[in-house]
Amino acid sequence: MSKKWLVLILSAMMMVGVLAGCGGKEEETSGSSPAASTAASASAAASPAASKAPAAPTVEGTVTASGSSALLPLVKAAAEDFMAKNPKATVNVTGGGSGTGLKNVADGTSNIGNSDVAAGDEYKDKGLVDHIVCLAPFALIVNNDVNIDNLTKQQATDIFSGKITNWKDVGGKDLKITVIHRPDSSGSRKLVQQIVLGTAQFTKDGITQAESGAMKTSVASTSGAIGYIDTPYIDNTLKALKYEGVAYSAETINNGTYPLFGIEHMYTKGEPTGATKAFLDYILGDEYQKPVAGAAKSKIEELGFLPATLAPKK
Numbered sequence: 001m002s003k004k005w006l007v008l009i010l011s012a013m014m015m016v017g018v019l020a021g022c023g024g025k026e027e028e029t030s031g032s033s034p035a036a037s038t039a040a041s042a043s044a045a046a047s048p049a050a051s052k053a054p055a056a057p058t059v060e061g062t063v064t065a066s067g068s069s070a071l072l073p074l075v076k077a078a079a080e081d082f083m084a085k086n087p088k089a090t091v092n093v094t095g096g097g098s099g100t101g102l103k104n105v106a107d108g109t110s111n112i113g114n115s116d117v118a119a120g121d122e123y124k125d126k127g128l129v130d131h132i133v134c135l136a137p138f139a140l141i142v143n144n145d146v147n148i149d150n151l152t153k154q155q156a157t158d159i160f161s162g163k164i165t166n167w168k169d170v171g172g173k174d175l176k177i178t179v180i181h182r183p184d185s186s187g188s189r190k191l192v193q194q195i196v197l198g199t200a201q202f203t204k205d206g207i208t209q210a211e212s213g214a215m216k217t218s219v220a221s222t223s224g225a226i227g228y229i230d231t232p233y234i235d236n237t238l239k240a241l242k243y244e245g246v247a248y249s250a251e252t253i254n255n256g257t258y259p260l261f262g263i264e265h266m267y268t269k270g271e272p273t274g275a276t277k278a279f280l281d282y283i284l285g286d287e288y289q290k291p292v293a294g295a296a297k298s299k300i301e302e303l304g305f306l307p308a309t310l311a312p313k314k
Contacts, residue, residue, distance in 0.1 A: 058086075058088060059086040059088065059089045059274075059275050059278045060086075060088040060089060060274075060275065061088075061089060061090075061274050061275035061276075062089075062090045062091075062092065062275065063079075063089070063090070063091045063092070063111050063112065063275050063276050063279050064091075064092045064094075064109075064110045064111050064112070065079070065091065065092070065093045065094075065101075065110060065111065065112035065113075065114060065266070065279075066093070066094045066095070066096055066100060066101050066104045066105075066109075066110040066112075066113065066114065067095070067096060067097065067098050067099075067100055067101015067102065067104065067105075067110075067112075067113050067114035067115055068095070068097065068098045068101055068114040068115050068116050068187050068264065069095040069096070069097060069186075069188075069211045069212040069213070070116050070136045070138070070187065070188055070212055070230040070262065070264070071114045071115075071116070071133075071136060071264050071266075072093065072095050072114075072212070073232045073233075073303055073304070074133070074134065074232075074264075074283075074300060074303050074305055075093050075114060075266075075283075076093050077299070077303055078279075078282065078283045078288060078299075079091035079092075079093050079279070081282075081287075082278075082279055082282050085282075086275075086278070089275045089278070089279070091275075091279055095211050095212075096185070096210075097182070097183060097185035097186045097187065097210070097211075098114070098115035098116045098117055098185065098186065098187030098188075098190070099184070099185030099186070099187075100185055101113035101114045101115050101267070102115050102119050102123060102128075102267065105128065105267050105268065105269055106123055106126040106128060106269065108269060111268065111272070111276045112266050112267065112268055112272075112276065112279075112280070113128075113266070113267040113268075114264070114265070114266055114267075115187055115264075115265045115266075115267060116136060116186075116187025116188055116190070116191060116262040116263075116264060116265075117187045117190050117191065117262065117265075118130070118263075118265060119265070119267060126269065127269055127270050128267045128268070128269060129267065129268050129269070129270060129271055129272070130265050130267055131265065131266045131267070131268065131272075131280055131284065132263060132264065132265055132308050133264050133265070133266055133283055133284060133300075133308070134264050134300050134305040134306060134307060134308055135253065135261050135262070135263060135264065135305060135306040135307070135308055135310060135311055136230050136231075136232075136261060136262045136263075136264050136305055136306075137230065137231045137248050137253060137258070137260065137261040137304075137305075137306065138188060138191065138192075138228055138229060138230045138231060138260050138261065138262065139228065139229065139231055139234060139240040139241065139243070139248055139260060140156060140196075140226065140227075140228050140240070140241045140243060140260075141216075141219050141226070141227050141228060141229050141234065141238050141239065141240055141241070142219065142225065142226045142227075142238065142239050142241060143219055143220065143221075143222060143223055143224060143225045143226075143238060143239070144220075144237070144238060144239055145175070145223055145224065146167055146172060146175065146224060146225075146226070146239065147167075147172050147173055148167065148170060148171055148172045148241070149239075149241060149242055150241055150242040150243070150244075150245055151170065151241050151242075151243060152244055153196060153243070153244055155170045156196050156243070157196055157197050157198070157200050159177055159179065159226060160179060160192065160196065160197055160200075160202055160203065160226075161197060161200040161201060161202065161203055162179070162202075162203025162204075162205055164177065165177050167224060175223070175224045176224050177224055177225075177226060178206060178207065178222050178223075178224050178225045178226070179202075179203055179205065179206035179207075179225075179226055179227070180206060180207050180208075180209060180215055180218050180219050180222070180225050180226065180227035181202060181206050181207065181208040181209070181227075182208065182209060182210075182212075182215060182228075183208055183210055187262060188212070188228060188229070188230065188262070189202075189228075191260075191262045192228050195259055195260060196260075207222070209227075212229055212230060212233050213233065215227050215228075215229050215233075216229055216233045216234075216237070216238065219238050220237040220238045230262075230304070231248055231304050232303055232304030232305065243258065243259075243260055244257075246258045248260070250301075250306055250310055253306065253310060253311075253312065254310045254311075254312055255312065256312035261306075261311075263308060263311065264305070264308075266280060266283070268280070287299065288300055289307060
């Protein structure tokens with residue numbers, strides 16, 4: 001074979017090898033592409049699910065709350081809103097007075113004890129945990145036939161202690177005074193004792209009503225009557241008096257010129273858990289404590305209460 005032909009044959013063999021090598025690389029590349037594509041697709045499919053926030057835990061169970069009738073309108077309204085958002089939860093709210101609420105939560109009868117006053121020394125070893133929810137302003141109230149608009153601290157003390165028994169003695173018309181009381185277990189009664197009467201004692205004469213609603217009805221229907229009630233209950237069926245010449249308002253409470261208010265407590269026995277914790281978190285959360293966008297007042301203010309932050313600095 002001539003040298004020329006040998007060169008041609010060797011050249012042809014080299015060309016075949018190059019082509020074979022190129023074909024192998026192409027197959028390897030095309031073979032890896034589907035796997036990579038599948039992995040990418042799987043990752044893309046999983047991504048939306050991974051980016052979703054975890055679902056809020058379902059609130060289930062029953063919560064019982066009892067005590068202060070002053071706080072009753074707020075707790076009832078919050079319970080209804082809470083149950084609407086948590087259909088598997090039930091909140092049962094009853095009154096009975098602050099003393100009842102404290103006793104019930106200490107005994108384990110209620111999950112929450114509502115009180116207008118701080119728990120006394122008799123509860124210091126009961127493991128009660130205080131949750132302050134708001135301020136509850138109250139006012140001295142009279143029947144609409146009483147023709148005065150203001151009482152001084154001394155005049156109010158003399159009336160509730162039984163020293164003054166006729167409205168003419170404080171600038172009104174000749175009309176017998178009927179004092180409407182709350183029972184000893186009432187936080188509102190304790191607040192009037194502390195803030196208005198001081199060391200003086202309530203007269204034993206008059207009528208006693210167990211709940212704020214009954215107090216309102218009794219004063220509104222009894223000629224010459226006087227009592228005391230939280231401002232959410234006040235309407236045109238009776239008259240709220242100024243105290244020391246000052247009418248109730250958020251401003252007068254905050255600046256310290258109107259002293260008739262209570263700090264509202266919701267006690268639990270130990271730190272709350274489950275549905276009880278969820279309910280307390282709801283009342284103490286922004287939805288109730290702060291105005292929503294575009295609103296002038298928070299829900300607690302719409303219900304006649306005030307944020308605890310408005311308490312005057314001492």
